[in-house]
Amino acid sequence: MASVETAAKRDSSPSSATATGRGAEGRPGGEDACGPGTLAVHAGEARRKPLDAITDPIFCASTYTFPDSQSVIDYIEQEQSREEYGRYGNPGERVAERKLAALDGAEAALLFASGMAAFVGVLMAKLGQGDNVVFTDECYHRSRQFCREHLARFGVETITVKTGDYDAIDAAVTPRTRLLVSESPTNPHQSCVDLDRLVEIGRRHGVETMIDATLATPYNLRPISAGVDYVLHSCTKYLGGHNDLLAGSVAGAADKLAPVRDLRGVMGGINQPHSVYLLLRGLKTFELRMQRHNENGLAVARFLESHPRVEKVYYPGLESHRDHAQAKKYMRGYGGLVTFLVRDADWRATADIVDRSQLCRIAPSLGGVESLIEQPLVMSYYQRTPEERRQYGIPDNMIRLACGIEDTADLIADLDQALRA
Template identity: 55%
Template sequence: MDVQTETGCPTTVTARGPSTQAVHGGTRHLNPYHAVVPPIVQTATYAFRDTADLIAFQEARQWGEAGGRVDYGRYGNPTVAALEAKVAALEGAEAAAAFATGMGAVTAILFAMLRSGAHVILTEDCYRRTRQFVLQFLRRFGVEATVVPIGDYEALEAAIRPTTRLIFTETPTNPYLRVVDLERLAEIARRHRIRTVVDSTFATPVNLRPLELGIDLVVHSATKYLAGHNDVMAGVVAGPAELIAGLREMQAMLGAVLQPHAAYLVLRGLKTLALRVARQNENGMRVAEFLAAHPRVRRVWYPGLPSHPDHAVARRMMRGFGGVVTFEVDADLQGTARFIDALQIPYIAPSLGGVESLVEQPALMSYYEMDPEDRATIGIKDNLVRLSLGIEDPDDLIADLEQALARIG
């Protein structure tokens, strides 16, 4: 692993723990103005000393030797580059690219890796907007797609065609927290010379490092756990330098660039990533065990529970099981809404991964426009609840759940 010394020169050190990486990974001890924190470089354009300096830059850029220097904000920013270096260090990647949103990162990957006539495989239970983009938008441009059941690797391999260029999956998934056997998926893809992408937003680099398991690219909605405070939107992709370079070219055309102040906020959040995720892992396990034993809860979906269909895979691959717990209460649509309204700690809100606990009833939040029959076909029941746990004290969270469950009538 390369880090920066006080002189700015790289040196090799032994592997460091997740908290040390979250604070120091990818950063230099000597920042401009002797700042401990990388400064916010708030500029949209960059100047040249004189014409000779401009020509030298153009020549260096032509040969790929510009050393990160750019002339316009759509092509890069020092604060954004600091974030990218830290994420690359956390993921054990050669490089990373930051985007304005997680969906900006996902769409850039898909545009860069697919063209008309290509075929992509998705696993079910992927983020609904990713599915919509592939199945509805890309179809208009001649890209074909197949959705396969998660965990069915025979079906996945059977879906491969001569035109298959990409397998896109998510782990853990939303909302049922299914966990893909990434080593097995990567082995199938390698045999067929297909690229793989994993949305690892729910896992974070603390709980899972997909690149170490043979995956080509890992993508995060940095809005969630990486930033961790529900106050900024961002996305990031990490992987081999060659693939990331191609994504930067696509980003320059699409324009989904991250602003420097947003990059600063994600950088600040990342420093406590390992500490926050450790508490959220603890809260997730405690709450899942409580709910699994409660008479007013029909079923709990949490990879840390032996009852979860992917528990064995999660135990083998993951360092922790995350802070999201999905469960079904013993109630109808209205009774589930009463339960959620009775909760006093979580905010009723979409998203996840922040220090504050958030709760949603997917039938009324993410899938409100669908009628009950259509929701049922994709597994979204009226009594389903997704609880994203923050860093509150676990005893308080459990007491709040207990009093709210008592109000289901």
């Protein structure tokens, strides 16, 4: 199969050049690189599309035909840029992958059916029996579960270290370590990784690094520019942006992603054509949406920090956050996710505040145009013991708010009435 890099080179679009390489400020394409808004609209797309449509069509074919046997041989021997079978690729998927690579400032990107599918795909392709992975403790709980319960069955050891403890990360690396995995920011505590230190540890030990940057998005954070090997996104969140699709992506060097692509073709963790279309459509307004998410997140965090019923706010854009300096160093903005603790409240009083919200919807996930609110104890950790919740840093009085793109004043007014009632 042709690589993403080959496909990008064959694209007649000027924007296809932005899918490979990095120039000034970590942007793809060199000195004449476009900004994130332009990349979100044009990167990876052909200038002229089928039937002169301005949008890329939805290709629902599961198989693709050849005019003769020699064409099949040419396709195999010359690695021609075309499709053969839907499990190995889709024309719309190739466009989305080139666009995502451009946004991340990476050489290539690979699309999966969900963020978890992307995470599992990388680890399954990169780790084997006897290897180990060093994992920070604030990563997504389902990612931790996959490592702890499923990778272990294949003889892969997971070493968990405290997020932000770089001496512990360094000490945890052994000759069997193949991957260092973290998130930035983390969910729900919003801890931010010092990317330079993580990359230095990885390179000194000859170990690859991966950052789940779902909460940051490529608009706010570009780990590839700092030397991180793989950047993971749940495209279900900000990149899709409308709470109407599931998708995941991983970006990095084309040669390093090649075995991950091969494994995806075997496992079949691909996305459906209509979901790819929705992702491409959502990305057109990605920069505009992120600007509002950033504005709402910071304004709401500042409001909550000054509210008498709020004990603590977790938001990296606040100077009170322990990782504010690192966030300010690496990030353009701080996103729409705000976590806070209600002062002197048990789980029921906290749930009452969530229930009183009239504008925010009670739901998991984040990154869509609608604001969502939930109590982590109830939504994600209800079946965990109190001891486990304490271990994960999930107190009973915690609320997680994913700010959408509504008017800031309306979000604040809704929170205020819910807190004061």
